[in-house]
Amino acid sequence: MAKALFLVASLLILGDVSFLHASFPPSIISDLAKIVMDNYCSPEKLAGMKEDIGEAHSNTEVLNMPDADELASILSEEVGTTVSDPRVKVSYEPNYVPAVPQQLPPLPPEQLVAVLQSSIKLDILEGNIGYLRIDHILGEHVAEKVGPLLLDLVWNKLLPTSALIFDLRYTGSGDISGIPYIVSYFTEAEPLIHIDSVYDRPSNTTTKLMSMPTLLGQRYGVIKPLILLISQNTKGVAEDVAYCLKNLKRATLVGEKTAGSSLKLDKIKVGDTDFYVTVPTAKSINPITGSSWEVTGVSPHVEVDAEDALTTAVKIVSLRAEVPAIVEESATLIANNYAFESIGIDVAEKLKETLANGEFNMVVSKEDLETKLTAELMKLSGDKSLKVGSTTQGLPPMDYTPEMYVELIKISFHTDVFENNIGYLRFDMFGDFEEVKPIAQIIVEHVWNKVLNTDALIIDLRNNLGGPTTAIAGFCSYFFDGGKEILLDKLYDRQSGTTIELLSLAELTGPRYGSKRSLIILTSGATSGAAEEFVYIMKKLGRAMIIGETTAGSSHPPTTFQVGESDVFLSIPTVHSDITAGPAWEGAGIAPHIPVPADAALDTAKGMLNKHLVGNQ
Known part of the structure; x- marks a missing residue:
C-alpha cells in the first residue's frame, strides 16, 4: 500500500508541475496511473494504488520540470522502479504511428516458396543432424495456411534426421498461438500436456495452452535428441517455447541466457497527449515451475557464447549417439566382473532398464555422463567403489637413497x-x-x-x-x-x-x-x-x-x-x-x-x- 501511494503521489506531484510549466493537461498523471492499473500483467504489485489516488491529488508540491522527453524519462524511471519491472516504460513520441500486425499477403505459390525459404534456414549436418533456424514464430492460423509448403520445404526433410538442432538465437518475435503448435511436434499425441498458462490482464482471463492432439505432418517424437540454441537476443514467444521444452525435459538448451522480455507488450496512448506507456499486458505462468521466464530470462543447460552454441550442440549430439553403447558395455563389464556375481548381474539388468527409460538422454558432456553413470551405479549397487574410474597413472618408480x-x-x-x-x-x-x-x-x-x-x-x-x-x-x-x-x-x-x-x-x-x-x-x-x-x-x-x-x-x-x-x-x-x-x-x-x-x-x-x-x- 505504501509503495503504491508513493508511486501515485510522485506521479501526481509531477503532474502539478507539468501543468504549471508545460502544455501538458493536468489529467496526464492520473491517466497514466489508470493505464498501468488496468493493464499491467501483475496486478498484485499494484495493490492499493486505486484507493491512494484521491489522497495523492491533494499534493501541490512544485518541482522545476524540463521538457517532455525528460518528463517521460523521469516518469518511466518512477513507474518502472515502483513496480520493479524494467519493461514498464513511458515515452514521448509525437510522431508515433502504431505498428500494424504483419499479414501474409496472397502470393502465388512460387513467390510464397521464396518468402519461406528466405525466412527459414535448413541444413542436414554431418552425422544426420538436422538444423533449423527460424527468426519469427508463426501463429497457428498462418502456419495452417502455409502448412503444406512448410511440410514439403522443411519438415519432411528434418523428420528422418537422428537429432535436431533448433536455432532460436535470433528469434525476437512471434505469435502466442504458435507456442503449442511448435511444442506439440516434440511431444506425444496422447495424453495431452498442459504446456503453459497465459494470463491476460485487460480481459482478466487465463488461457491454458495445451499440446495438440492432431498436427499437420508427423511428430518428431520424444526420443531423438533436441537441442535449442538460445542467446540474449532470444525474446518473447521464443523464450516461452524454450522454457516450456526445457521444463518438459524434452530439450537441452545451449547458449546464453535469454533476454527476459515479455510474452505480450502493448504501447498505450496516455489520454490525448503524445505520451505513451509500454506495459506488459499478459504473462506466462508455467504449470511445472509455477513461475515465469519473463524479466529473469531462460537459463541454458550449457552456457557458452552464442557464436559457439552450434559447435557445442553438435558435440552434445555426437556424445549422445555414443551413450547407449557405453552404458550397454558398462553393464556387460559389471555382469562379468563384479565381485558379487548375483549383484553384478542384477545391477547390469537395472542399468539397461535405466538406459531404456531415458535416464541418460540429457547428458551434455563426457563429465556429465561419468557423473550420471557413477550415481546410477552407486544407487543400484549400494557400492561406493563401483564407479567411473580414473586412468591417472601412478608416479614412475624413483631411485631412493x-x-x-x-x-x-x-x-x-x-x-x-x-x-x-x-x-x-x-x-x-x-x-x-x-x-x-x-x-x-x-x-x-x-x-x-x-x-x-x-x-x-x-x-x-x-x-x-x-x-x-x-x-x-x-x-x-x-x-x-x-x-x-x-x-x-x-x-x-x-x-x-x-x-x-x-x-x-x-x-x-x-x-x-x-x-x-x-x-x-x-x-x-x-x-x-x-x-x-x-x-x-x-x-x-x-x-x-x-x-x-x-x-x-x-x-x-x-x-x-x-x-x-x-x-x-x-x-x-x-x-x-x-x-x-x-x-x-x-x-x-x-x-x-x-x-x-x-x-x-x-x-x-x-x-x-x-x-x-x-x-x-
Missing part, C-alpha cells in the same frame, strides 16, 4: 609411547608388498622398534584410505604368535572364479608383537579399502578391540576397465572377502566394538588401556 627412505618413512608413519607404556602407531595408507619388502628393515628400525616393547598398542587407522591389500597378510602376522599358520581370510576372485586363502606368514622382518598383549584399532568413516580388510580380519579373529566409527564400506582395490573403445573407464571391485563366516564388510563397513566419535576414539582407547594396565599391576 637409504637416507631418502628414512625421511619418507618418518613422514608416512607416526609413533609415540604414552603413559603406562602404551604404544601408538598411525599410518594413513597401505603400501604394495613388493614395494615395501625392500625397505622392510628400515621400517622395522625406524618405526616398529619404537612400539615393539610396549605393554599395549593402539593402531590409528582413522585416516587410512586403504591401498593395495598385498601387505595385509604380513602386517596381520605381527600380531599372532609364530609356529602356527592361521587362516586370516578367504578371498574370492571373480575374474578367475577362484577362492584364495589368505594365510599368516611364517617369516617376518623383525620380531612379532605376539597375541598376548592388548591391541586396539581406531577407525572412522574414512577408514577404507585395505585398512578395512585388516580391521575385518583382526575383529573376526578376536585379536583386537575396535573403537571409533563404522568404516567406509568400500572394497578391495578395484580393477579399472576401459568401456569399449571409449575414453570412459570403470572401476569395478573384482575381489571380495569370504562371506561364509558372516556379513561382508564391502558396501556395509565394519562396526566398532565401542562406537564413539572419531575424534574421541584415541582418548577412549587410552582411558581403557590405562585402567586395564594399572589394574593388572
